[in-house]
Amino acid sequence: MNKTFTSLFKNASIKDWQDWRWQFKNRVTGLESLVKLVGKTCLDKAGISAAAAVYPLAINPYYLSLIESYHESDPVFAQCVPSLREISSSDSMPEDPLQEDSHMPVPKLIHRYPDRCLAMVTETCATYCRHCNRKRFWSRPNHVSLKARLQKMMVYITANPQIREVIISGGDPLIFDDNALEKLLSSLKLIPHVEILRIGSRAPVVMPMRITKDLCKVLKRYRPVWFNTQFNHPAEITKESARACNMLQEAGIPVSNQSVLLKGINDSSDIMKDLLNDLQKISVRPYYLFHCDPARGCAHFRTSPKAGVVMMETIRQQCSGLCLPQYVLDVPGSAGKIPLNVMSKAIKTDLKKHQHFFDKLQ
Numbered sequence: 339m340n341k342t343f344t345s346l347f348k349n350a351s352i353k354d355w356q357d358w359r360w361q362f363k364n365r366v367t368g369l370e371s372l373v374k375l376v377g378k379t380c381l382d383k384a385g386i387s388a389a390a391a392v393y394p395l396a397i398n399p400y401y402l403s404l405i406e407s408y409h410e411s412d413p414v415f416a417q418c419v420p421s422l423r424e425i426s427s428s429d430s431m432p433e434d435p436l437q438e439d440s441h442m443p444v445p446k447l448i449h450r451y452p453d454r455c456l457a458m459v460t461e462t463c464a465t466y467c468r469h470c471n472r473k474r475f476w477s478r479p480n481h482v483s484l485k486a487r488l489q490k491m492m493v494y495i496t497a498n499p500q501i502r503e504v505i506i507s508g509g510d511p512l513i514f515d516d517n518a519l520e521k522l523l524s525s526l527k528l529i530p531h532v533e534i535l536r537i538g539s540r541a542p543v544v545m546p547m548r549i550t551k552d553l554c555k556v557l558k559r560y561r562p563v564w565f566n567t568q569f570n571h572p573a574e575i576t577k578e579s580a581r582a583c584n585m586l587q588e589a590g591i592p593v594s595n596q597s598v599l600l601k602g603i604n605d606s607s608d609i610m611k612d613l614l615n616d617l618q619k620i621s622v623r624p625y626y627l628f629h630c631d632p633a634r635g636c637a638h639f640r641t642s643p644k645a646g647v648v649m650m651e652t653i654r655q656q657c658s659g660l661c662l663p664q665y666v667l668d669v670p671g672s673a674g675k676i677p678l679n680v681m682s683k684a685i686k687t688d689l690k691k692h693q694h695f696f697d698k699l700q
């Protein structure tokens with residue numbers, strides 16, 4: 339049993355703890371309950387309260403239990419506890435940096451690339467990640483039912499035969515129960531040209547008990563289903579999260595990881611290398627490392643692309659190719675994700691050193 343769990347949630351049984359519904363129901367959503375639980379006076383209560391008034395607070399008990407020190411230097415704390423820095427008056431970043439709102443042919447369906455679209459099936463998450471580029475939606479959730487939301491999406495996808503892949507995202511789609519997810523997957527599967535379903539969810543990281551045998555059975559029925567999650571720090575890879583990923587893999591669902599490069603959290607080559615090696619150990623493919631989007635409320639998480647390139651170059655020289663994600667910058671429109679690590683200075687120098695090899699190839 340998790341030590342922090344017994345001290346934080348004294349009235350919860352192990353059965354409660356392992357039940358994702360209990361986890362979701364017992365999310366910490368207010369400063370008072372956070373202070374009551376962690377009982378620390380070192381929290382910046384005024385800062386948390388001011389930031390949470392703009393970008394709401396939600397942390398489910400399991401993710402809260404991963405915090406080792408109640409301070410912004412803790413990688414889990416920094417990802418989930420609101421900070422005054424989120425509402426800095428000098429933050430002039432746009433709310434919607436990827437201009438997703440202007441690529442919605444029907445509400446909540448983002449169509450940026452011809453062959454795939456992203457269905458935002460909810461605005462809610464088990465834990466709100468402070469670096470989220472969709473944090474603009476937290477305080478104005480769309481209360482339209484999933485059924486009503488899907489109706490227009492289905493009509494649009496059906497009328498656009500070039501769409502072969504649908505990304506089911508949010509918010510976090512795994513806040514829905516298995517029945518709702520089954521309805522969602524089965525309706526998409528009925529559209530003849532939809533070949534691939536992809537789920538984007540942080541559940542394996544923040545609420546791994548959501549990955550149950552029953553959920554895996556549902557997902558298995560609609561394969562090919564690809565699963566993308568977001569581990570950002572080695573401290574998030576626990577026995578529970580490894581078990582969740584393994585269950586998905588055993589159901590034939592490939593699991594890939596899309597980290598975000600976050601200042602003070604994973605922007606050192608040692609930490610990033612540990613994260614990538616640990617992901618490889620649990621057979622999760624490091625797919626993308628996103629340069630943090632210039633979204634309002636996230637400026638304090640951003641590094642310079644140059645620092646990211648240098649870090650990735652150090653890692654490239656020390657890690658197996660299987661561990662290496664593509665370091666990318668997402669840009670608005672259909673230009674998509676621009677690889678940042680392909681032409682670092684070090685690579686150019688390496689290329690020059692081996693020029694004779696390339697000459698021979700010509």
Ligand code: SF4
Pocket residue numbers: 462463465466467469470471472508509510539540
């Ligand atoms: S789980 Fe995803 S959508 Fe939800 S807050 Fe975190 S990054 Fe944003």
